[in-house]
Amino acid sequence: MPEPVNLADVARLAKVSPATASRALSDHPHVAEATRARVWEAARALEYVVSPDASGLARGTTGRIAVVVPHLSRWWFGAALEGLSDVVREAGRDVLLYHLGDAAARRAFFAELPARRRADAVVLLGFGVDDAERARLERIGVGIVSAGTRIGNHPSVSIDEYVAGRQAVDHLLHLGHRRIGMIVTTDPELDPGQPEGRAAAYRTALADAGVAHDPALTVSVPWSPEGGARAMGELLGLSDPPTAVYAHTDEVALGAVGTLRRAGLAVPGDVSVIGIDDHPLAALTDLSTVAQPAAEQGAVAARMALATLAGEPVEPVATLPTRLVIRGSTAPPARGVRGVS
Amino acid sequence: MPEPVNLADVARLAKVSPATASRALSDHPHVAEATRARVWEAARALEYVVSPDASGLARGTTGRIAVVVPHLSRWWFGAALEGLSDVVREAGRDVLLYHLGDAAARRAFFAELPARRRADAVVLLGFGVDDAERARLERIGVGIVSAGTRIGNHPSVSIDEYVAGRQAVDHLLHLGHRRIGMIVTTDPELDPGQPEGRAAAYRTALADAGVAHDPALTVSVPWSPEGGARAMGELLGLSDPPTAVYAHTDEVALGAVGTLRRAGLAVPGDVSVIGIDDHPLAALTDLSTVAQPAAEQGAVAARMALATLAGEPVEPVATLPTRLVIRGSTAPPARGVRGVS
Numbered sequence: 001m002p003e004p005v006n007l008a009d010v011a012r013l014a015k016v017s018p019a020t021a022s023r024a025l026s027d028h029p030h031v032a033e034a035t036r037a038r039v040w041e042a043a044r045a046l047e048y049v050v051s052p053d054a055s056g057l058a059r060g061t062t063g064r065i066a067v068v069v070p071h072l073s074r075w076w077f078g079a080a081l082e083g084l085s086d087v088v089r090e091a092g093r094d095v096l097l098y099h100l101g102d103a104a105a106r107r108a109f110f111a112e113l114p115a116r117r118r119a120d121a122v123v124l125l126g127f128g129v130d131d132a133e134r135a136r137l138e139r140i141g142v143g144i145v146s147a148g149t150r151i152g153n154h155p156s157v158s159i160d161e162y163v164a165g166r167q168a169v170d171h172l173l174h175l176g177h178r179r180i181g182m183i184v185t186t187d188p189e190l191d192p193g194q195p196e197g198r199a200a201a202y203r204t205a206l207a208d209a210g211v212a213h214d215p216a217l218t219v220s221v222p223w224s225p226e227g228g229a230r231a232m233g234e235l236l237g238l239s240d241p242p243t244a245v246y247a248h249t250d251e252v253a254l255g256a257v258g259t260l261r262r263a264g265l266a267v268p269g270d271v272s273v274i275g276i277d278d279h280p281l282a283a284l285t286d287l288s289t290v291a292q293p294a295a296e297q298g299a300v301a302a303r304m305a306l307a308t309l310a311g312e313p314v315e316p317v318a319t320l321p322t323r324l325v326i327r328g329s330t331a332p333p334a335r336g337v338r339g340v341s
Numbered sequence: 342m343p344e345p346v347n348l349a350d351v352a353r354l355a356k357v358s359p360a361t362a363s364r365a366l367s368d369h370p371h372v373a374e375a376t377r378a379r380v381w382e383a384a385r386a387l388e389y390v391v392s393p394d395a396s397g398l399a400r401g402t403t404g405r406i407a408v409v410v411p412h413l414s415r416w417w418f419g420a421a422l423e424g425l426s427d428v429v430r431e432a433g434r435d436v437l438l439y440h441l442g443d444a445a446a447r448r449a450f451f452a453e454l455p456a457r458r459r460a461d462a463v464v465l466l467g468f469g470v471d472d473a474e475r476a477r478l479e480r481i482g483v484g485i486v487s488a489g490t491r492i493g494n495h496p497s498v499s500i501d502e503y504v505a506g507r508q509a510v511d512h513l514l515h516l517g518h519r520r521i522g523m524i525v526t527t528d529p530e531l532d533p534g535q536p537e538g539r540a541a542a543y544r545t546a547l548a549d550a551g552v553a554h555d556p557a558l559t560v561s562v563p564w565s566p567e568g569g570a571r572a573m574g575e576l577l578g579l580s581d582p583p584t585a586v587y588a589h590t591d592e593v594a595l596g597a598v599g600t601l602r603r604a605g606l607a608v609p610g611d612v613s614v615i616g617i618d619d620h621p622l623a624a625l626t627d628l629s630t631v632a633q634p635a636a637e638q639g640a641v642a643a644r645m646a647l648a649t650l651a652g653e654p655v656e657p658v659a660t661l662p663t664r665l666v667i668r669g670s671t672a673p674p675a676r677g678v679r680g681v682s
Binding site (some may be wrong): 064067071072073074075077078079081082085089094095096097098099101105114118123224225226228229251254255257261262280281283284285286294295299 | 415446635
């Protein structure tokens, strides 16, 4: 491994003292222009890099944006992180990644606040916090931005969860379904602030259509495709099972489709299924869904964080549009409308 | 936003000079035990955090591991990054994330080497480099570790790509298939060092079984589920289409299954399909596959990087086992063995 080039090497090549080399590289005012040029040329020739930590400390900044995520192997989080990291890189800053995948990691993070003094801003991706955690987070003393959740009054970007839910449930109602199941996904330990919009949309869409609410048609499961498979099994076990199912995410909807296939039921012939996300596999599995822009949410959060750093005004809440994508997993109920109670 | 606590606040509360407070917090030897205790107590009371950059610079370390990834929204990369980041966090260090998603980002990274002086080690996740890029990378002057690819003689962890490929193709041969298609996935811009093992396994498995190689049965597509869908379309267009298909990854295999379904063909009744990975959706879609431990590869790479830092011996190449997972997408050919030329 080659020895890293140090300031003394640069000074030697430029034929100046290390102190002069240091002043020239930090754009100190009292350095002759010819000397400054010679030192920079030597630095370039040797590929010398001014230590970013040292120069950042002098400026009082770290050059880093801290990102907190509860998951990395789920589509939304990976896509949002991609969108964020590209914007941060283009702005010449680095991403400091904090993956808090379980309760222990989460507790340790909020107790120790490792991001403190290591980043110029903190961005939470799909990471809800309670009031105590928010208060701890604010002790980091830098700007806080979130995507997918609201953190107090800090700037945030998300979709309108209620509108997305209405797009999905209204589609099923327009097709003529009246017996509609809902698979709610929960992640209580990781997302205490999980928005209620997707479930509220189901209740009001049914009410607006004059369909009585049957609590047996709502099943809550921890997030996972396996959770979706299990929830669909519960719904099929009802004496009057649904003709259509609205799942809160595509990955869970795909789990439900798996159960229907294994049960020998046709999608959408016997049961229609719709999700939310437009996961890359939704197109391939012909799943109807409500598309949300995940990478764009990460990118907007990054731009909000950079604007905060630059002292520029930041709109407190950005809402990105969602879009109903009708594919082959939804159709009118085969046996016509079945009565509910 | 609260004002961050500084050293002067700690010194004031502990009733010592800032210089003494600094010495006490950096465990300087010439500080009386009672003074040291009083300063630490004040620091704790004020939740003062010693600037990690400043203390790291004094030690000549940054406390950070740089991670380079070509993708974040594909399963393997997200899972490997989860495994890595948990190990790094437990070791009290931070992850600096470099997502290089296109040729421009890649060129800029190797030209500027932003990770230089910002990290104590560099880990590449599923990121192949050519010789010129490797030489540039080595200029960062810290340990280099990789997962999923080999980078010169630097420590690396991966599965045995050839063995994984043999597990998949031998399974199809054992079922009686002789006309077996292969969907090769390429990512030339991002992975010039992509291992050849998965394709080599196909050729030798067929040769070992006495099956003549038909180049028409190999289709190469850029990685994506859509690529898999397109490749399957090409294979179906052959005058003598395959009875089984081996795809290099599950996401691509699921694309192929989508095309078969849309063409009205049964899986595995008409065509068997197998992938590699054991993506979370493989279980739900009943896809036969060869399982590889993605999170574990990230975790092993992290432990290798930490061992390098600690000056401990590191085994140069770790190979993690893969496992054939037989599900409902593979079965014996329905119409018996069909001849090949």
